[in-house]
Amino acid sequence: xxxxxxxxxxxxxxxxxxxxxxxxxxxIVENLLSAAEVNGLKDTLYEIEDRFRTSGQMPGPNxxxxxxxxxxxxIDNLPHLAPTFFDYVTHPRIVGMAQEIIGGPARLQxxxxxxxxxxxDQDGRYxxxxxxxxxxxxxxxxxxxxxxxxxxxxxxxxxxxDGGTTVIAGTHKVPVDVPQEAIVAAAMDDPSMIHQVxxxxxxxxxxxxxxxxxxxxxxxxxxxxxxxxxxxxTMFQAWNGQEPSAEFVAAAEPxxxxxxxxxxxxxxxxxxxxxxxxxxxxxx
Numbered sequence: 565x566x567x568x569x570x571x572x573x574x575x576x577x578x579x580x581x582x583x584x585x586x587x588x589x590x591x592i593v594e595n596l597l598s599a600a601e602v603n604g605l606k607d608t609l610y611e612i613e614d615r616f617r618t619s620g621q622m623p624g625p626n627x628x629x630x631x632x633x634x635x636x637x638x639i640d641n642l643p644h645l646a647p648t649f650f651d652y653v654t655h656p657r658i659v660g661m662a663q664e665i666i667g668g669p670a671r672l673q674x675x676x677x678x679x680x681x682x683x684x685d686q687d688g689r690y691x692x693x694x695x696x697x698x699x700x701x702x703x704x705x706x707x708x709x710x711x712x713x714x715x716x717x718x719x720x721x722x723x724x725x726d727g728g729t730t731v732i733a734g735t736h737k738v739p740v741d742v743p744q745e746a747i748v749a750a751a752m753d754d755p756s757m758i759h760q761v762x763x764x765x766x767x768x769x770x771x772x773x774x775x776x777x778x779x780x781x782x783x784x785x786x787x788x789x790x791x792x793x794x795x796x797x798t799m800f801q802a803w804n805g806q807e808p809s810a811e812f813v814a815a816a817e818p819x820x821x822x823x824x825x826x827x828x829x830x831x832x833x834x835x836x837x838x839x840x841x842x843x844x845x846x847x848x
Contacts, residue, residue, distance in 0.1 A: 571819075573844035575837045576660030577770075582839055585665070586708055588759070589736030590771035596657060597717060597766035604648040606719045606789055609677050612645070613637045628805055635681045641805060642675040642791070643824065644812045649677070653793040654820050658715045660844075661770050662795035667702065667709040668834045671826040674714075674794030674803050680727060682782045690730055690778040692748050697740050698774040705838045708737070712773040712796050719789035721765050727782035728761030729769055729790075736772040747776060798822055799829040 575582070577591070585591040597605075612623045616632065623645045630638040642649035652658070653675050662670045700711040722728040732751045751757045760780055761769050771777065773794065782788055794803075802808075813825045822828040 570656040572656045572660040572663060574660055574835055575664045575841050575844055576657055577664055578843045579840055581843075582664075582707070582837075585770060585772070586839075588731075588733040589775035590731055590733070590759075590769060590777075592761060592763050592767055592769055593657075593661070594763050594767040596768040597652075597655075599766065601648075601651070602719050602766045605652060605677070605791055608646045608648045609639075609679060609719070609789055609791075612639055612677075613679055626805075626807075626809060630676065635683045637679040638676055640674075640676040642677060643672065643808060649675070649791070652717070652791055654823060658717075658768065658793060659795070659823060661768075662713050662715060662793075663835060664837060665710055665713040665770070665772070666795065666797050667704065668832050669798050669822060669828060670795040671798040671800060671802070671829075672793060672806075672823055673712065673796045673800065674806055675792065677791045678789065680779065680782060680788040680790075682785060686781055688781060690748075690781070692732065692744070692776050692778045694735070694744070694776045695773040698737055698772075699739065700774070701737075704834075704836065707837065707839060710736070710772045710774060711800070712794065713770065714773055714792055714794045715768050715770050716790055716792040717766065717768045718761065718763060719765055719791060720787060722762050722767075722788070723784070724760070724762055725783040726762075726786055727780035727784075727788045728763070729777060730758060730760045730780045731771065731775055731777040733757055733759045736775040738776075744776065798826040798832055800826065802826070 581591045615621045627641045627645055630640055643653050653672050696712045702709050808824050813821055
């Protein structure tokens, strides 16, 4: 059975991965995508950029560019643009991991793909930010659950100079009463709190959106490509510009419709886990 045809596993994290994200606010799942999946996504993204730069053509309706500079090309709202994109945001392991952190069925809130290149004369400062208040959480069986989780997969190998996503570990639980500027300043005085992703292509960074994070600084001469899906419980609305068309949702398989549209928002059922619960391994 292909990955796309598998049901979403629950739980989708191992106990060690579960503990890591509990403590640090993120976990790296190496080699989640196959080489073929990575190459398909890279080819799609490069084709979209090339078409845009040569003709100004967008890859489809209801999508938009957050950035089109030479150093940073980003396309947003992905599911309907290419089968490779759709397969990523509906990937059973990715959705399963998101649902474990959320605590129940997920809705796709955000999706985007990036090409980042070295910035000349980079000043070395990180653009640290968090996307949502840490207060949108709940605890069950002693484990932290959160209403917005992201799965970011690097499509290129990331070494120490390749600009992997950079986080201030453990800040996912620090309340907004503590000024972000003070948190960043304190972390910069102790580099052990600043963690940068180094992982082979196809590896996925799963993190709470309350975790303070930033794009890494590329010091090599390599392109950095990534794809990202953001997930929330199905009763939440999609972000502005990320709502799929009714026609696209209706044409999707029933098992994907709630993920795309939140159609089961009135029947959301909590899923329960514990730290020691073993990861679910789908049948081959």
